[in-house]
Amino acid sequence: MKHLISMRDLSADKIVQLLELAASLEKDPSQIDLSRKVMAAMFYEASTRTRMSFESAMKRLGGEVIAMVGTSGTSVEKGETLADTAKIMARYSDIIVMRHPNEGAARYVSEQVDIPVVNAGDGANQHPTQSLLDLYTILKSQGTLEGLKLALVGDLKYGRTVHSLAYALAPFKPEFYFVSPKSLKMPSHILNDLTNKGISFREKTTIENIVPEIDIMYVTRIQRERFPDREEYEKVKNAYIINANMLKKAKDNMKVLHPLPRVNEISTDVDSTQYAYYFDQAENGVYMRQAILTTLLGEAK
Amino acid sequence: MKELKVDPIKNGTVIDHIPAGRVQRVLAILKPRSTDIVMMGMNFSSRAMKKKDIIKIEGRELTQNEVNSIALIAPHAKVSIIREYQVAQKSRVEIPNCIEGLVVCPNPKCITNAEPMVTIFNHNESEGRELTCQYCERVFTADEMIHI
Incomplete structure (x- = not known):
């Protein structure tokens, strides 16, 4: 599993593995150390719950978070393409978590960068x-x-x-x-x-x-x-x-x-x-x- | 003797049974080279289609992949490869498994309509004439597609 974009991509076996790992991490989060790993949150749309839940998940495993929340005041407002923004974020971080109002945005970004991408909601399409x-x-x-x-x-x-x-x-x-x-x-x-x-x-x-x-x-x-x-x-x-x-x-x-x-x-x-x-x-x-x-x-x- | 409205070709490709009025769109997809000799026929009478368009390309044999790229707008087209004035090979067009950069996604909220990028649609033979956008994951019938 390179990215998590759509439930359609996940086999039943992979789902079971993720469920087992979640249960194991709930019992003992100290088994994993994500220190020196950086998660980039690219949120083109407001979302408090999903973003903070991801930030909490990353930080409780020792990782760091950098975030772009909304497009106001960012290079996106200056007309930068999604692909360019994502490629830069990929140089700054180890994993991208993104939400975008357009359907298919996360799939597109996953094709543009060579780090893992997690879809945190793309319009009315998926929120795996x-x-x-x-x-x-x-x-x-x-x-x-x-x-x-x-x-x-x-x-x-x-x-x-x-x-x-x-x-x-x-x-x-x-x-x-x-x-x-x-x-x-x-x-x-x-x-x-x-x-x-x-x-x-x-x-x-x-x-x-x-x-x-x-x-x-x-x-x-x-x-x-x-x-x-x-x-x-x-x-x-x-x-x-x-x-x-x-x-x-x-x-x-x-x-x-x-x-x-x-x-x-x-x-x-x-x-x-x-x-x-x-x-x-x-x-x-x-x-x-x-x-x-x-x-x-x-x-x- | 049957009257021939378009000269026969010695070597090349004939695409018959193109829906009337679509010949120029078919040519736009096939992108003939500047050296190709192309004959276009419009509004020929047809028993099955009432009216049809036809294309003959002298000196070039289209590959099955090239031919399949017109399947969305000319689904019943028949393709003949001509060698020495004889039909050497006949085939029908089939919707390819992957259609890149040929059509616009009809979903206005699809990322392909917001970013400078190429559309990709996937097609499974079991799905008949349905295509799935690789990005927004919506399913459309071939008739809903808008060609670029």
Whole structure:
């Protein structure tokens, strides 16, 4: 594995290796020493969570970070091409972690430089480190990835995270409930792909009846601007707000996940229940990113 | 005797069954050399296509790779290699596995539309006429593609 650009490039074996390394690094981070290694964060778009999670991952293994955050005041504003900026960054660092609004930007940069490149989000296309930390979180909370029942809730039409997660889980024989308003259903090309892979799923518009059955509830935000009609948004918005009362009949092992930031789609009264796992999920991101950085820097033992 | 609207060629390549109106775009892709003698025919009548265009190139045998580069805009073209006025070889065009620098990605947010770079599309025979952008990973049908 030279770069991490897209979940499509990863075999099931490689995913399992990364999950195992993340678990091992969580237990004992001292086994890896990335001191004298420099990570360049090239963030053409604002992102607090992903960038700081990467910085924390690198620094906790002893590495250093240099960062370009946003393009204001940089050579990019003067008209420098992405390829030139990346080639310079590659002279300054040992690994590039990048986010860019254009789809395919990370793949392009990976062809231009001879150090490893990690895609930290390219427009609506891929965000593989999020998918991997989601898998790690599900594995950690359930003890297995095999045969789980998951409800993916919220904006399933535009949500890059849920699309990617559905594919990432496919090798592990999941059963999905896709819960969304009618206008934000999972795209048909993804449903077709899942059918072809023999994955079972059911589409729902409400969450209440399935709560007692599921192992994982993965919640995403419904954005008002996705609705052509304000009235329709007002009608459905409350149906997808998860509160503690709705979780009373949940199984003991059930966990609620969210890629964060949440706005109001998970009530704060869920935070103190045994089901809340989204803050652990954010922490797991550091271990998974440590596993990714270690592997790409050739330091995995 | 069948009337020949274009002179027969002694040696070279004939590309028949090009959709009417696309002959100039096909030539733009094939980029004839300044020494090639090229005959272009437009709007010939055709039983299967009603109207078709045709190209004859005297003195040059196109390779299968060169011919395949026109597969997106002339999917049903038939190619004959002519030697001593006889058809020596016939073939159909096929979409190549990799198409570099020939088409624009229809996704406006694709990096190929934002940076000075060459587009690359990948094609798998099992995918019919679908192509995947190497960069934004979106899938398009050949008919959606915009030629450069």
